[in-house]
Amino acid sequence: MSSNDLTPKQRLAIERAKMTEQAPERRVTNFEEVNQGLPEAVAVKEAQRCLDCKNKPCIEGCPVGVRIPEFITALAEDDLPKAAEILLTDNALPCTTGRVCPQEVQCEALCIRGKKGEPVAIGWLERFVADWAAQHADTPKLFGNKPAKKTGKTVCVVGSGPGGLTAAGELARMGHDVTIFEALHATGGVLRYGIPEFRLPKAIVDREVANLESLGVKIECNVIVGKTITVEEIMEEFDACFVANGAGLPMFMNIPGENFRGVYSANEYLTRVNLMGAYRDDARTPVVRGKKAVIFGGGNTAMDSVRTAMRLGADPAIIAYRRSRAEMPARIEEIQHAEEEGIQFDFLVAPLEILGDEDGSVRAVKMQRMELGEPDASGRRRPVPIEGSEFELEADVIIVAIGVLANPILTNACPALDLNKWGNIIVDENTMTSISGVFAGGDIVRGGATVILAMGDGKHAANQIDVFLKNI
Amino acid sequence: MFEVISNEVLTDNVHRMVIKAPRIAKSRQAGQFVIVRSDADAERIPLTIADADVAAGTVTLIIQALGDGTRRIVGIEPPDGLKDVAGPLGLPTHIEKWGKVACVGGGVGTAVLYPLAAAAAEAGNEVTAVIGGRTEPLVILRNELAEFCDDVLVATEDGSLGTKGFVTAVLQELLDDEAKRPAAVFAVGPVGMMKAVAEQTRPYGIKTLVSLNPIMVDGTGMCGGCRVTVGGEAKFACVDGPEFDGHLVDFDELASRQATYEKHEKHEACRLAQQLNEMKRGQK
Ligand SMILES: Cc1cc2nc3c(=O)[nH]c(=O)nc-3n(C[C@H](O)[C@H](O)[C@H](O)COP(=O)(O)OP(=O)(O)OC[C@H]3O[C@@H](n4cnc5c(N)ncnc54)[C@H](O)[C@@H]3O)c2cc1C
Ligand code: FES
Numbered sequence: 001m002s003s004n005d006l007t008p009k010q011r012l013a014i015e016r017a018k019m020t021e022q023a024p025e026r027r028v029t030n031f032e033e034v035n036q037g038l039p040e041a042v043a044v045k046e047a048q049r050c051l052d053c054k055n056k057p058c059i060e061g062c063p064v065g066v067r068i069p070e071f072i073t074a075l076a077e078d079d080l081p082k083a084a085e086i087l088l089t090d091n092a093l094p095c096t097t098g099r100v101c102p103q104e105v106q107c108e109a110l111c112i113r114g115k116k117g118e119p120v121a122i123g124w125l126e127r128f129v130a131d132w133a134a135q136h137a138d139t140p141k142l143f144g145n146k147p148a149k150k151t152g153k154t155v156c157v158v159g160s161g162p163g164g165l166t167a168a169g170e171l172a173r174m175g176h177d178v179t180i181f182e183a184l185h186a187t188g189g190v191l192r193y194g195i196p197e198f199r200l201p202k203a204i205v206d207r208e209v210a211n212l213e214s215l216g217v218k219i220e221c222n223v224i225v226g227k228t229i230t231v232e233e234i235m236e237e238f239d240a241c242f243v244a245n246g247a248g249l250p251m252f253m254n255i256p257g258e259n260f261r262g263v264y265s266a267n268e269y270l271t272r273v274n275l276m277g278a279y280r281d282d283a284r285t286p287v288v289r290g291k292k293a294v295i296f297g298g299g300n301t302a303m304d305s306v307r308t309a310m311r312l313g314a315d316p317a318i319i320a321y322r323r324s325r326a327e328m329p330a331r332i333e334e335i336q337h338a339e340e341e342g343i344q345f346d347f348l349v350a351p352l353e354i355l356g357d358e359d360g361s362v363r364a365v366k367m368q369r370m371e372l373g374e375p376d377a378s379g380r381r382r383p384v385p386i387e388g389s390e391f392e393l394e395a396d397v398i399i400v401a402i403g404v405l406a407n408p409i410l411t412n413a414c415p416a417l418d419l420n421k422w423g424n425i426i427v428d429e430n431t432m433t434s435i436s437g438v439f440a441g442g443d444i445v446r447g448g449a450t451v452i453l454a455m456g457d458g459k460h461a462a463n464q465i466d467v468f469l470k471n472i
Numbered sequence: 473m474f475e476v477i478s479n480e481v482l483t484d485n486v487h488r489m490v491i492k493a494p495r496i497a498k499s500r501q502a503g504q505f506v507i508v509r510s511d512a513d514a515e516r517i518p519l520t521i522a523d524a525d526v527a528a529g530t531v532t533l534i535i536q537a538l539g540d541g542t543r544r545i546v547g548i549e550p551p552d553g554l555k556d557v558a559g560p561l562g563l564p565t566h567i568e569k570w571g572k573v574a575c576v577g578g579g580v581g582t583a584v585l586y587p588l589a590a591a592a593a594e595a596g597n598e599v600t601a602v603i604g605g606r607t608e609p610l611v612i613l614r615n616e617l618a619e620f621c622d623d624v625l626v627a628t629e630d631g632s633l634g635t636k637g638f639v640t641a642v643l644q645e646l647l648d649d650e651a652k653r654p655a656a657v658f659a660v661g662p663v664g665m666m667k668a669v670a671e672q673t674r675p676y677g678i679k680t681l682v683s684l685n686p687i688m689v690d691g692t693g694m695c696g697g698c699r700v701t702v703g704g705e706a707k708f709a710c711v712d713g714p715e716f717d718g719h720l721v722d723f724d725e726l727a728s729r730q731a732t733y734e735k736h737e738k739h740e741a742c743r744l745a746q747q748l749n750e751m752k753r754g755q756k
Contacts, residue, residue, distance in 0.1 A: 183692055185509055185516070185556040222558035224692055228495050248694035252706065259699060259706070259725055261732045268695035276689070277513065284515040284540060285689075286733040360728030409692050409711060 008051055016118040017046040024340040028310050031197045031279055034337055035099070035127075040078075043128040047076035049113060050120050057110035058122060063456040066090040068107055068122055075129060084133035087126065092166045093455060095134055095204045096191060098127025100300075101452050104332045134207060148175035153469045156181060156238040158225045158410065161189020162451045163244030163442030165208060166458030167465075171242075172215040174466050179238070180212075181223035186275060189246055191451070193275040194267070196304050198311070199334070202274075226413035231438060239472065240437045240465050243425065244458060247443035249407040252400055253296065257354030262288045262362040266301045266401035273308055290397025293317045294365055296351060297401030298328035299448075303335065305399040306343050314397060318344040320351065322370060322383050348372070348383060352390065354398060364392045404448045422447060431461040432468070439465055473553035477530055479546065484609045485537040486580070487546040488522075493557050494529030496521070502591035503565025503683070503715055506531065507691045509556040510544040517541045518688045518710075520584040521560060531557075534583035534613070561691040562714045565591055566681070573597040574646055574654035575621070576639050576669055578661025579605050582612050584683050585660040588715075592658070593620040600625065600646065600654065604639035608632040640668050647676060654678060659718060663727040670718035680718035684709045686729060700726055 020036040021027075027034050038046065050072045058068045067086055074083035087094050103109075103123035111119030153176045157164045160182040171178045186192050188205040213219065223229060225245065234241050250265035252258055264272075269287065272278040276285035293309035295302050298321040310317040319338070321328060324347045328335060339345075348370040355364045369389035372381035406423035418426045418434035424447055425440040427433055433440050441457025443449055475492040482488055496506060505520045523532040537543040548554060565588050573592045577585035582603045593599045599620065604627035605611040611626055611633055618624045626634025627642045635642050639661075646652045656679040659669040666682045673680045686698045686709050693711040700709050701722035707713065 183558065184690065185558065222556050223495065224558060224561070227560055227692075228499060228558070248690075248692070250694070250696045252696065252699075254706075259701060259729065261729060265696040268689055268697040271689055271695055276515070284513060288732065359731075360725070407693055 006048055011049055011051055012113075014045060014049045016049065017042045017121055017124065019121075019124060021337075024337075024342070027198065028307075028341050031311060033201055034198050035124075037131060038124055038128050040128075040132075043125060044075060044078050046121050047072045047125055050076065051112060053112045055112075057112065058107040058120075061107040061110040063106065063450075063452045064091055064459060066107075066126075071129060072120065072122070072125055075125060080129065080132050080136075083129045084136070087129050088133060091126075091130075091455070092169050092459070093162060093208055093451075094126055094130035096162065096200060096208065097452050097455070098123055098125075098130050099200050099204075100195060100331070102331045102450065106452070134204075148173060150177070151175040151469065153177065153240070154179070154238045155465060155469075156234045156241045158231075158234075158241065158243045159183075159189060159245040159442070159444075160187035160209070160219065161244060161246050161442060161454060162191060163246075163454035163458040164189070164242065165212060166455040167242045167244065167441070167462045168217045168458075169212050169215060170459055170462030171465060172212065172217050174462070176466070176469065178216070179218040179220060181225055181229070181234075182219065182221045183224040183245070184275065185221050187219060187221065193271045194301065194304065196270065196274055196308050197279075198307070199304065224409065226410035231410065231414040231417070231435070235435070235437060239469055240439065242458070242461050242465060243410065243433070243438065243440040243444060244442040244454065245407065245410050245444050247404045247406050247424075247448050249405040250400070251403045251405060253351055253402065255351055255353055257356055257362070258400075260354055260356040260362040261360050262290065262396055263354060263398045264288075264400070266295075266297070266305045266399050267404070269305055269399050270301070270308065273312070279308075279312060287312070288397050290314045290395070292395045293397040293399065294320055294393055294395040295399045295401055296320050297403070298323065298330060299401065299403070300330045300334060302399075302401035303330045303338050305401050307334075307338055307341060309397060309399065310341060310343060315342075316344050318346055318393065318395075320346045320349050320365075320367065320393070322348065322350055323380075324348060324372070327380065346393075350383070350385065355392070362395060362398055364394045365398060366390060366392050404443075406444055406447070410444075430464040430467075431457060432464065437468060437472075439468075473555065474557040475553040476548050476550045477528075479549050482534070482612055485543075485546070486583075486612050487535050487537065489533045489535060489546065490530050491533065491554060491557060492529055493531050493559075496557065496559050497524040497526050497529050497531050500524045500531060500560040501564035502567070502587045504560035504562050505691075505714065506533070506557050506559030507561060507688070508533070508545055508554055508558075510541070510548055511555050514544055514555065515541040516556075516689060516691070517545065518561070518685070518691060519545075520587065520683075522583060522586050523590075534580075534586065536580035536583065536612075538580075558691065561710055563712070565715055567591050567595045567597075568656075569596050570655040570679070571598065572652070572654045572656075573599050574643060574657045575599055575601045575617075576643055576657060576659040576661070576665075577601065577603040577613075578639055578665040579610060580612070581661030581665070581683075582617075584685075585658060586613050586616065588658050588660070588681075588683070589617060590620055592656075597656075598622050600652075602627070602639050602642045602646070604628060604634075604642075606630065638668075639665065640672060643669060643672060647672060647678075656681070657718075658683075663723050663730065666718060666721075667723035670721070670723070674719055681715050682718040682721060683714045684716060684721065684726060685714065686726060687732065700729075
């Protein structure tokens with residue numbers, strides 16, 4: 001039966017699909033992807049749950065405005081090339097966002113079916129269509145990969161995270177000559193060094209980058225803007241610049257004992273494991289494989305760290321969070337996966353001091369219980385310490401995942417860039433900074449945000465750069 | 473790929489490598505370092521930039537091959553190249569015209585010291601180098617330093633060259649002699665040596681700069697793995713340093729943190745030796 005023939009009642013009768021997952025007891029022993037993807041028949045059926053409603057609120061919920069109902073309708077009719085074409089036109093990295101976007105607070109939160117029952121699994125469908133497209137990249141009319149006529153204009157993109165990759169792709173398609181400068185030896189930004197393989201296979205990042213290269217984008221790794229070259233020097237070499245160098249400066253807790261061996265920032269821990277491959281037995285770069293791990297924080301970074309620690313042998317692997325489960329900013333699916341895997345959660349606690357043994361390795365953390373007090377300025381009830389509630393938790397690995405700030409390495413070397421009081425670059429509504437021709441987006445502008453917002457900035461900036469280049 | 477222009481052996485396992493890296497050569501200042509990866513699955517190793525030639529677009533590194541990572545780097549000969557060379561990282565050294573300056577180097581620390589001493593001499597200081605090692609072949613860059621230093625004093629633990637003992641004994645002689653007493657001291661070497669020098673100069677109130685070498689990953693302030701305590705504050709050595717006031721550094725913490733992966737390194741050495749044996753057996 002063609003999906004067109006389905007009545008709304010029939011659509012409403014379909015239950016939300018279940019994701020095929022590696023079983024929890026198995027997946028904690030490996031780094032392979034947890035979600036295995038939907039089989040085609042299941043995806044098509046899930047797509048048929050979409051009512052193609054008049055107001056299409058889901059599109060409002062998407063920071064890059066993907067025409068969600070259109071690609072889902074095409075999928076419901078099993079027209080995969082069409083679904084893929086729509087999705088890829090609107091979203092440069094759909095294999096990635098289909099896996100890491102917080103759909104439950106974006107598109108799916110607004111889905112009309114969520115009002116009574118469960119929303120359409122938009123994220124899983126996005127992933128399904130994107131993965132299909134990647135496997136059928138030779139399908140004609142997919143990807144607007146035929147670069148436009150060369151404009152002869154040059155653009156430098158700083159950083160190869162989602163913001164930089166998106167901007168580079170868009171600019172190359174417009175016919176500009178694009179070079180990416182990346183500080184690390186590998187591309188992808190947080191997608192490579194932060195988000196673990198079990199959530200976002202690195203083969204996906206490789207593929208997205210190869211795609212850019214086939215569009216003619218040049219990538220130079222090991223170039224640290226602010227050190228190897230300054231923004232000023234870039235503007236002597238290029239016609240415009242897009243700065244998307246992320247927010248790579250880890251925050252610590254500033255409590256005693258934080259420099260004991262085995263205490264890591266999440267950035268260091270995850271970089272060792274993901275970028276440097278420390279999870280492999282033959283890796284050259286080591287990481288402390290703790291038997292008891294305590295992770296501070298409640299966001300995606302904390303979830304990635306704790307689940308990585310468990311996969312490296314920690315038991316227990318514990319999340320210690322200041323507030324309660326409801327306030328954790330992590331994607332809901334990651335919290336659920338962590339719970340299934342046996343991660344322990346200690347809510348309403350705060351660390352007082354990290355304790356070490358005689359050779360300087362961490363052995364425990366001293367903590368205090370909190371209770372929710374009066375609401376603070378943001379309206380959230382503020383955690384206040386309960387007196388006399390101190391306790392010790394044994395740990396030989398501690399990971400601090402309480403957030404990141406703007407890394408000043410680029411901005412310090414470029415005083416002409418206006419910054420806000422947290423060191424983030426200030427941009428106007430066209431994403432231009434205080435320097436003409438220099439644009440910025442992603443985490444360096446927003447502070448630690450999301451992949452899709454960085455991508456949205458990249459896309460917006462590319463359009464604005466195009467306008468700028470036409471006028472010079 | 474960063475082409476290796478030359479790779480010469482200075483002594484034992486100490487190599488001088490000249491590497492094509494035009495952007496780094498152009499922006500580099502004394503005291504800065506690069507992070508090098510020899511090949512695709514190698515560690516990221518921080519190495520001081522000993523010298524640079526802007527016209528030729530090259531940087532010079534002096535490398536003592538001690539661990540697996542450095543051994544793989546010095547194993548690369550022209551016309552091959554190093555997979556990754558990133559930099560220049562860290563802050564440039566802080567040089568003033570102090571007058572008399574003592575530059576104290578222990579072991580491979582002398583390679584880090586070399587560009588600092590050169591910059592100090594360039595700024596018009598009267599530089600005395602005090603360098604040492606366990607035994608003669610481990611004392612490096614003696615002739616190179618002599619080119620611009622007013623004096624190069626040597627100490628070896630076994631007495632095979634110069635004074636028998638530690639560099640600190642030689643430095644003490646300079647401190648004791650008012651006519652020779654330096655106004656500033658640079659000390660680079662093992663943590664214990666830098667700590668000892670800092671303690672020696674403290675009573676005299678002599679400005680003492682040390683160059684720290686904690687474990688690093690990215691070298692850009694992104695991971696915090698290189699954090700050291702200086703004057704009671706946490707600093708990231710890769711971006712706030714590597715040079716710090718020796719009188720303020722918590723050397724004991726630095727030494728402890730440096731030893732974090734000792735077990736891994738031993739294990740790694742065993743594994744490599746085993747592989748080698750297997751290869752040899754396979755050849756037979
Ligand atoms: C562990 C972890 C998990 C996360 N999980 C999610 C998730 O599930 N969903 C989600 O939406 N978001 C998630 N985030 C947040 C998301 O990854 C970021 O918001 C996003 O990557 C920001 O993109 P960006 O392009 O601005 O910067 P980044 O991804 O940070 O990329 C910046 C790039 O610039 C490079 N760079 C830095 N400085 C320089 C310089 N001076 N010169 C040259 N290059 C430089 C960096 O090396 C890096 O490659 C997570 C973040 C972390 C750390
Ligand atoms: S090496 Fe990562 S912050 Fe210094």
